Amino acid sequence: MNNKIHSQKLTPNLWFTTNAEEAVNFYVGIFKNSSTGHISRYGKEGFEFHGMPEGTVLTMEFKLEGQSFLALNGNPNFTFNESISFIISCENQEEVDYYWEKLSEGGDPKSQVCGWLKDKFGVSWQVVPAALQKMMQSKEPEKQGRMMGALMQMKKLDIAQLEAAYNG
Structure with missing residues (x-):
C-alpha cells in the first residue's frame, strides 16, 4: 500500500x-x-x-x-508532551471504552484526566464522545456548567454521567 x-x-x-x-x-x-x-x-x-x-x-x-x-x-533529544494530542471522536460509550482500554495499556495512569490519556509511547490522546460536543455547544450555561463539573472529575469519560449532570 x-x-x-x-x-x-x-x-x-x-x-x-x-x-x-x-x-x-x-x-x-x-x-x-x-x-x-x-x-x-x-x-x-x-x-x-x-x-x-x-x-x-x-x-x-x-x-x-x-x-x-x-x-x-530520531534521537532522544525530543519527546512527546500533552501540548499536542489526537482527538478520537466516539459515537457511543462502547467506542469510548474500546479506545480508552487499548490506548491506555502500558501508558501513564497519572496523565489520565478529563478524557485525556498518554499511551505507552508518550503520545497524548483525547477519547471523546460525540455527545460531548453537543453539550459543549449548548446555549444554556447552567447545563453546560453542571456537565463540565462532572467532566472535570472523570478520567475516562462516561456519557451517561455527563448527560445526567447536563440534564440536572
Whole structure:
C-alpha cells in the first residue's frame, strides 16, 4: 500500500527514539480503518550524526481512519508532551471504552484526566464522545456548567454521567 504522504496537504510527523515501527504496529492494531505504507531505513551514511545502525527504520508511513501519518526514529533529544494530542471522536460509550482500554495499556495512569490519556509511547490522546460536543455547544450555561463539573472529575469519560449532570 502506498500512503502517498505528499497527496495530503498536512501530515503529522511523530518523532520516536528507536521504536517507531513498534508504535505504528500498535496503532494500526487498534484502529480498524488503518494500514502501513512505505518504510525507509538508515544506511551507513551519516552514522556519525544520527548514530543509528544500518537497516534501522528511519521513517514509516501509516494511516489511521484515513489520516496519513509519518513515524520517524530520531534521537532522544525530543519527546512527546500533552501540548499536542489526537482527538478520537466516539459515537457511543462502547467506542469510548474500546479506545480508552487499548490506548491506555502500558501508558501513564497519572496523565489520565478529563478524557485525556498518554499511551505507552508518550503520545497524548483525547477519547471523546460525540455527545460531548453537543453539550459543549449548548446555549444554556447552567447545563453546560453542571456537565463540565462532572467532566472535570472523570478520567475516562462516561456519557451517561455527563448527560445526567447536563440534564440536572
